[in-house]
Amino acid sequence: MRSRNILALIILVVAWGAVLGTTYASGPDRRGSRLDRELQAALAQAGFSGTIEATLEERLGRALDRRLADVGRLLWFDTIIGLNDDNTCAGCHAPAAGFGDTQSIAIGIENNGVVGPNRAGPRNMRRSPMVINSAFYPALMWNGRFFARSGDPFDNRAGFSFPPPEGDSLSGLDHLLVAQAFIPPTERTEVTGFAFEGDSDAIRAEVLARLNATPAYRRLFGRIYPEVRAGGPITFAMFGQAIAEFELTLTFANAxxxxxxxxxxxxxxxxxxxxxxxxxxxxxxxxxxxxxxxxxxxxxxxxxxxxxxxxxxxxxxxxxxxxxxxxxxxxxxxxxxxxxxxxxxxxxxxxxxxxxxxxxxxxxxxxxxxxxxxxxxxxxxxxxxxxxxxxxxxxxxxxxxxxxxxxxxxxxxxxxxxxxxxxxxxxxxxxxxxxxxxxxARPERLRRLIPEALPSGRQPLVFEDP
Ligand code: HEC
Ligand code: HEC
Known part of the structure; x- marks a missing residue:
């Protein structure tokens, strides 16, 4: 009786396998229509696999740190990082525009506090690109002036190249985006203004002095960095890591x-x-x-x-x-x-x-x-x-x-x-x-990343609907 049952089971399994096999072979052609065959050949020839997003954490060599990214998000929206007190990353890299510009040419300092079509103020020189997916960019900016010498933004072994005064000094950082985050807070027409006297290092020191004097930021960084928890200062590398981690979470490459x-x-x-x-x-x-x-x-x-x-x-x-x-x-x-x-x-x-x-x-x-x-x-x-x-x-x-x-x-x-x-x-x-x-990447979803309140206690910028 028992062996008959087993035999029946074996027959069933074999038969089921045969059914599956024929469906697979003679069912709808997995390669689809002629249009599909042409397009798949074109994609293969171009070197496109559709799998880039899945490589993010593997190339980073670790999982994304959501808590660190959230500190970056708060900094992104906080004018505490701009010594002119009226602008921050989000003024130009706006959530409803893929963290890119709402304008044709960016408006930095002396703006009207609005982010959207009604933003007004003196123009800078270029449009702010979307930072979504910039984790994968081997060269940043419209003229590619910040780049990884290896051709890979995840690989700093050949150094990260920046124009003077930074030069190669940011090469020790983990990712090209961490290095890039050292730059915007020092840009006079973007966020710094002209009142503060001193070079880029002096500007960075002043931004850090502000963060270190803000208990909420000390607490936030302290949760991630034991040395801050133990009383040490928030450093610019930590600032850069937080900003970059937020940017890494803005990877939307599954189209x-x-x-x-x-x-x-x-x-x-x-x-x-x-x-x-x-x-x-x-x-x-x-x-x-x-x-x-x-x-x-x-x-x-x-x-x-x-x-x-x-x-x-x-x-x-x-x-x-x-x-x-x-x-x-x-x-x-x-x-x-x-x-x-x-x-x-x-x-x-x-x-x-x-x-x-x-x-x-x-x-x-x-x-x-x-x-x-x-x-x-x-x-x-x-x-x-x-x-x-x-x-x-x-x-x-x-x-x-x-x-x-x-x-x-x-x-x-x-x-x-x-x-x-x-x-x-x-x-x-x-x-x-x-x-x-x-x-x-749609606006309605990314708008949800706008914080309701900021650790500095400052008033957030006003974000218009697109
Ligand atoms: C010779 C190289 C080249 C070719 C070929 C080319 N593009 Fe471009 N494309 C560029 C460059 C460079 C820019 C940015 C130019 C600038 O802003 O000064 C650009 C910008 C764009 C933009 C604007 C994107 C943005 O964020 O502003 C779109 C859209 C675009 N290209 C689509 C296309 C399409 C579609 C084709 C095929 C018909 C094409 N391009 C062919 C080089 C090229
Ligand atoms: C005044 C507007 C403005 C502010 C504020 C600003 N940016 Fe930008 N950002 C730009 C513009 C414009 C560019 C392109 C400049 C160029 O190519 O010369 C850019 C480029 C970038 C890029 C490179 C993107 C790419 O596609 O290569 C990153 C990353 C970036 N910004 C991050 C930041 C961060 C982080 C902050 C805040 C610490 C910030 N930006 C503040 C206007 C701004």
Whole structure:
């Protein structure tokens, strides 16, 4: 009796296995339709796997520290870190804009306390990029001037390169973002103001003096660092680690394109698949917005290119613009001193770009369509550009900086127009807008990170709805 039961069980298992086997083999083709086969081949060729987010903690060599990140979040929103007392990271890197700018060109000190469309004050020089996913950027800033020599922001063994005065002095820190956090508090037009006298180290010492004089911050850092608990000072490395840890938690790199690449064939609609195929193929986007190797699947080669973006010159600025008319931005040349690098800017990483209100290093475009259409015929787009048509704020309405010197140095990759039919253009835009958007980056979700009260007891900035 018992052996008969066992025999029946074996037959059942074998039969079930056979059923599963045939379903697997003759059921819906795992590789999907012809469109799917083409797109999967294009992704494989481009080096895209859709698995980058999962590498974060492994490359960090530890789990994220949520408590440390939360201290970073509070600092992010607290004007205690800005010696001018009216700005902080969140004034420019706003939660409802993917922790990027609400403006075309950033407004730093002497602002009106508002973060959103109605922010006002003197302009700086460029738009604040989104810090979401910057954990994976091997080079930071629009001209890539802060970079990991190894090509990997998680690997400091070859050093982190910064322009003077920092130079290589920040190379001992764990991640490029920890090093980067040493810079913004020392920027006069961003948060420091002009009243405080002293160099960058003196400014940092003053910021630390403020934090160390605030019992709530001492308690928060003390929970994480035993040496603070034992009475020692909060250091700038601790500040940088807290800020960077918060930034690391802003990793939202699980978009429909990632799920698709991992085998979820219905993560993209047919329209988005066609758009993706254009992006990785005929439209040539991936030539610069690359995903292979050191680009960490961030849709950027992290190199400088001159794509003939219109030169917006604010009528009221506290920064020094380039060129004889002080109405230009020389981009990468500022770093290398090489005139061949004039007007080159880092290829913009494209993940979650749909949540941005403006586009390009100076927000010259106010729609994703506009920013993408620019690429199709850059010379034509630059000559026909009008700030009024884009609806730029009055202080950015022109006159524009020079045009012909920009076209003289145009990147050869965009010298020939990219020919797309109108329907193809719509598919391409739809892919960039929706296929690269991780739902966790949406404004309604990130707004929840705005603290209700700050450890310093200061009044938070006013965050408008987008
Ligand atoms: C006045 C506005 C402003 C403030 C305040 C500000 N930033 Fe920025 N941030 C910018 C701008 C503009 C850039 C790009 C500048 C450039 O490329 O020259 C930038 C770039 C960055 C980047 C590099 C992003 C990338 O894509 O490469 C990081 C990271 C960053 N900021 C973090 C911070 C942190 C942390 C704070 C607060 C301690 C802060 N920022 C304060 C405007 C601001
Ligand atoms: C020659 C290299 C190159 C090619 C090819 C290219 N781009 Fe770009 N793209 C850039 C650079 C560089 C920037 C940033 C320019 C600036 O701000 O000065 C940029 C910016 C953008 C932006 C604005 C993003 C932001 O955050 O402001 C979008 C969107 C974009 N590209 C999409 C595309 C699409 C879609 C294609 C294919 C049709 C494409 N690009 C082809 C280099 C390129």
């Amino acid at each position: 429909p394109i990632d799920r698709y690449a991992r085998g979820e064939l219905d993560a993209l609609s047919a329209e988005l698949k066609r758009g993706a195929l254009l992006f990785f193929g005929k439209a040539r986007c991936v030539q610069c917005h690359s995903v292979a190797g050191a680009s960490n699947e961030m849709f950027s080669d992290f190199r400088g290119h001159n794509i003939a973006v219109p030169q917006i010159a604010p009528s009221h600025t506290n920064n020094a613009f380039d060129g004889p008319g002080a109405n230009e931005d020389f981009g990468l040349e500022q770093l290398t001193g090489d005139p061949a690098d004039r007007y080159k800017f880092r290829t913009a990483p494209l993940r979650n770009v749909a949540v941005q209100p403006t586009f390009m290093h100076n927000g010259a475009y106010t729609s994703l369509e506009g920013a993408i259409r620019h690429h199709l015929d850059v010379a034509e787009a630059l000559r026909r550009y009008s700030p009024a048509v884009q609806g730029l704020d009055a202080d950015l309405a022109g006159p524009l900086g020079p045009i012909e010197p920009v076209l003289d140095r145009l990147d050869p990759l965009l010298a020939e127009p990219i020919a797309l039919r109108e329907a193809e253009f719509r598919q391409l835009v739809a892919f960039v807008r929706n296929g690269l958007l991780d739902p966790r």
